[in-house]
Amino acid sequence: MAKEYETVIGLEVHVELATRTKIFCGCSTAFGGRPNSHTCPVCTGMPGSLPVLNKKVLEYAVAVGLATNCSITRYCKFDRKNYFYPDNPQNYQISQLYLPICRDGYVEIDVPEKDTPGTKRIGIHEIHMEEDAGKLIHDDWEDCTLVDYNRSGVPLIEIVSEPDMRNAKEVIAYLEKLRLIIQYLGASDCKLQEGSMRADVNLSVREVGAEAYGTRTEMKNLNSFHAIARAIEGERNRQIDLLEAGKSVVQETRRWDDGKGSSYAMRSKEDAQDYRYFPDPDLVPVKIEDAFLEEIRSRQPEFRTEKMARYKAEYQIPDYDIEIITESKHMADIFEATVALGSQPKKVSNWLMGETLRILKERELDPEDICFSPQHLAKLIALSESKAINSTVAKEVFEQMFEKDVDPEAYVEEHGLRMVSDGDDLRKVVEEVIGANPKSVEDYRGGKERALGFLVGQTMKRMKGKADPGSVNELLKELLK
Ligand SMILES: [Zn+2]
Structure with a gap:
């Protein structure tokens, strides 16, 4: 008998926050702009520059945490995540590993499956604050890649779910729920297409009834709900085919190509230790006082x-x-x-x-x-x-x-669009139409109701749509009596 598999899905959702300035400097977060025009020594990683946390980022992160039933970390810190890539001028990203701002929350989603109506709780493992990277531009020149640091230092929160989702419908319901909460808070516009909300999908399969999770892969580059649903379906099938063929799933990051409808391996998935995280010595720890928390709580919207x-x-x-x-x-x-x-x-x-x-x-x-x-x-x-x-x-x-x-x-x-409903103008036009269409007039008088519709249409046409059809109808009937 064929084995039955269960899909296990967790999500890492990055949300670009709607602050006017970047997370650690005063540069504008406005989208677009001449390349590298929204930059300064801090967000281009110049030696000796010092980051200072934007308070608004903290407010948004706490607001999202409260709205998703998280506990707020009263003493939190930033850490350096080290990796080398040209879009990352400091050679590390400032993020949070050890003491993220929010932990242990959940949202309720409506379960779209017919057999189990009601709601399902999707756990939120943590929410942390971090900075975005710059953007590499490969397409404009043939022999080189250029980099634009306007996006470098734009504030993000990363919302990491528990592996509580089992299919694409639950994933989409969860994302829609998050998007709604964040939009209501005004913390972000959450546009998948424009990248202000980005979802990475962690997926594994296991035999129904098994306790242990299977090996998971992470899929990136999913910029619509449609792409997410297709990628989940594709990856589930790919993993099951591997297992059925007696092979094993490799832990890796894969990139979804929505045009081709398939994914390909990007790199083997790193573990936290590969990034050599350590506390950022340039940023002071953040202490959240009761008064601050109460203020955010009182400002939560309907x-x-x-x-x-x-x-x-x-x-x-x-x-x-x-x-x-x-x-x-x-x-x-x-x-x-x-x-x-x-x-x-x-x-x-x-x-x-x-x-x-x-x-x-x-x-x-x-x-x-x-x-x-x-x-x-x-x-x-x-x-x-x-x-x-x-x-x-x-x-x-x-x-x-x-x-x-x-x-x-x-x-x-x-544009002279005001309607003519009575008065001489309309009467004159109706009389003209009656005069110009003797056959229809005769038909109508002979009992063919449909002829009236034609006369109404002719009148409307002459009035260039500016008459009220009801009034035209009445006037015609009156004049044809
Ligand atoms: Zn800057």
């Missing part, structure tokens, strides 16, 4: 579960809408701000659930990318509700708003 409960009580919108809107802190903020400006909650929700999601999906964007303001959405809803514009025009204006955050009122005036 997280998604609480927000969902409040929406249910406060706004008359369906549960499904609540679920989608609160999936993004940014979208929830827009929703609340627009309602606060006087728009009806369901109307706001309709624009977010309808056109907004449609455009986001079409352009493969995240809700975090929405850039129109609540003021403008409220104006658009008001224009639409007062029938100053019809639904077709409203959608057109919305697209402009989504694109450039244009002011809907100004845009409607500028």
Whole structure:
């Protein structure tokens, strides 16, 4: 009988923190910029330069730790992780090995499997603070590699989970949960594609019922949920094939190639001792006082579960809408701000659930990318509700708003899009249409209701869409009596 295997997965998630300056110097963390323009002696590893910890990094790390049920290390230190690579100007990375800032936490994920509904607890082994490395650029010149240190010293937290996940769905549920918590905290935008959230997957397989873990491999370069799911499936099968063939799995770091749908060995996986860690003598240990901890605790935001409960009580919108809107802190903020400006909650929700999601999906964007303001959405809803514009025009204006955050009122005036619902203009056009389409008029009078639709269409066309179809309909009926 064929053996049955269980997959065991743990994750190392790196999150780039949303501080304005780097972790140990005052250089900007802004993305892009001319290569090596956001640098100084500290983040380029010049001898004699001294790092000083950015307090904001500590605040974010503690906030994430509290939100993930960790215990906070009251006396923590930084360590040097030694390795030689051109993206690392000091020849060591400042990280935390012995006394990481947070330990022993967990998050609850909804278990997506049908047979075991409910929640599952995924343990968090630790969270530590560290600095990012520079970036090597290989592609722009044929015979050399250049290095950009703008990213060197950008603050990261690394969230190390326990090996508690068993399949790709659990991994994705866990990542989504982390992303949501961190976005709600405002600690990072957590974009996988842009690298502000990066996940390394540690995976091993073992026979069902076995106690000991199998040999694990680590997979890097996973920059979408889709790539993660595919890489897990691929690696699980690769390891099982090896074991079935009587071979053994080698402990190594592998790089996932999403284009080819396969991974290849990068290097044998190092153990901590290979990095010759030692406490950084340039940085003083961090002592966390009660007052600091209390301050962070008091500043924790309303997280998604609480927000969902409040929406249910406060706004008359369906549960499904609540679920989608609160999936993004940014979208929830827009929703609340627009309602606060006087728009009806369901109307706001309709624009977010309808056109907004449609455009986001079409352009493969995240809700975090929405850039129109609540003021403008409220104006658009008001224009639409007062029938100053019809639904077709409203959608057109919305697209402009989504694109450039244009002011809907100004845009409607500028392009003459205000609807004509009564008055002489519309009556004149309807009369023209009746005069120009005697056959349809005859059909309608002869009892063919469908002919009326054609006449409405002709009128709308002449009005360049600026009429309210309902009013056109009524007026036609009245004039054709
Ligand atoms: Zn610097």
